[in-house]
Amino acid sequence: GEDVEQSLFLSVREGDSSVINCTYTDSSSTYLYWYKQEPGAGLQLLTYIFSNMDMKQDQRLTVLLNKKDKHLSLRIADTQTGDSAIYFCAEPEGSQGNLIFGKGTKLSVKP
Amino acid sequence: EAGVVQSPRYKIIEKKQPVAFWCNPISGHNTLYWYRQNLGQGPELLIRYENEEAVDDSQLPKDRFSAERLKGVDSTLKIQPAELGDSAVYLCASSAMSQARWEGYTFGSGTRLTVV
Numbered sequence A: 001g002e003d004v005e006q007s008l009f010l011s012v013r014e015g016d017s018s019v020i021n022c023t024y025t026d027s028s029s030t031y032l033y034w035y036k037q038e039p040g041a042g043l044q045l046l047t048y049i050f051s052n053m054d055m056k057q058d059q060r061l062t063v064l065l066n067k068k069d070k071h072l073s074l075r076i077a078d079t080q081t082g083d084s085a086i087y088f089c090a091e092p093e094g095s096q097g098n099l100i101f102g103k104g105t106k107l108s109v110k111p
Numbered sequence B: 001e002a003g004v005v006q007s008p009r010y011k012i013i014e015k016k017q018p019v020a021f022w023c024n025p026i027s028g029h030n031t032l033y034w035y036r037q038n039l040g041q042g043p044e045l046l047i048r049y050e051n052e053e054a055v056d057d058s059q060l061p062k063d064r065f066s067a068e069r070l071k072g073v074d075s076t077l078k079i080q081p082a083e084l085g086d087s088a089v090y091l092c093a094s095s096a097m098s099q100a101r102w103e104g105y106t107f108g109s110g111t112r113l114t115v116v
Helices: none
Strands: A004-006 A009-013 A018-024 A031-037 A043-050 A055-058 A061-066 A071-076 A085-092 A099-101 A105-110 B005-007 B010-013 B019-024 B031-037 B044-050 B053-056 B065-068 B075-079 B088-095 B111-115
Touching: A004 A085, A009 A018, A018 A085, A018 A105, A031 A061, A031 A071, A043 A055, A043 A061, A043 A071, A071 A085, B005 B088, B010 B019, B019 B088, B019 B111, B031 B075, B044 B065, B044 B075, B075 B088
Parallel strands: A009 A105, B010 B111
Antiparallel strands: A004 A018, A018 A071, A031 A043, A031 A085, A055 A061, A061 A071, A085 A099, A085 A105, B005 B019, B019 B075, B031 B044, B031 B088, B044 B053, B065 B075, B088 B111
16 A cells, blocks of 8 residues: 655754655655644645646745655755644545555754 | 634543544535544544545444544544543544645644543
């Protein structure tokens, strides 16, 4: 079945760039997603990328997709303390609507 | 517009007791999901409804878990009896079949269950 892998922790200083990496298994995934979870809250869709793209930029966020290596990354420019959260990579399960999530990367931003 | 509403936010129960969680999806969203998120893990699907029909319940531990979605709107997830290992956050999410795939789904804030 599908599996999504992420590193568990990342610590950066305020103002630096953060890069969160993810590998996935289903090469037929049409979309790949990044969700953000703040403490005590549900998951919020942060951004997505369509599988025929290799890069998507949205303000401070840049998503890079390497389909050959099944590698997805999320870059946050000028990271702020408000970006401290857990970031989940997700891919759809086959043709179903269900999403398969990674374990999440906890981003800590130091002032 | 209210998002996905879940209640209660927190629940502490003794093992072997029953517990129920309630979810009200976004109006017009006909797909509803229950996910379980263990500490330090990503969410894992328990059950998915299309309207009132459970179309994927393969990951639901049916010996103790049950769910219903009467009238295809609100949903209830029940555990009876609860075990210590059921301690987790139970997340509800919804989406509309008509919406674009890239919109993902909308999650509620979850119910944090602690079984003691």
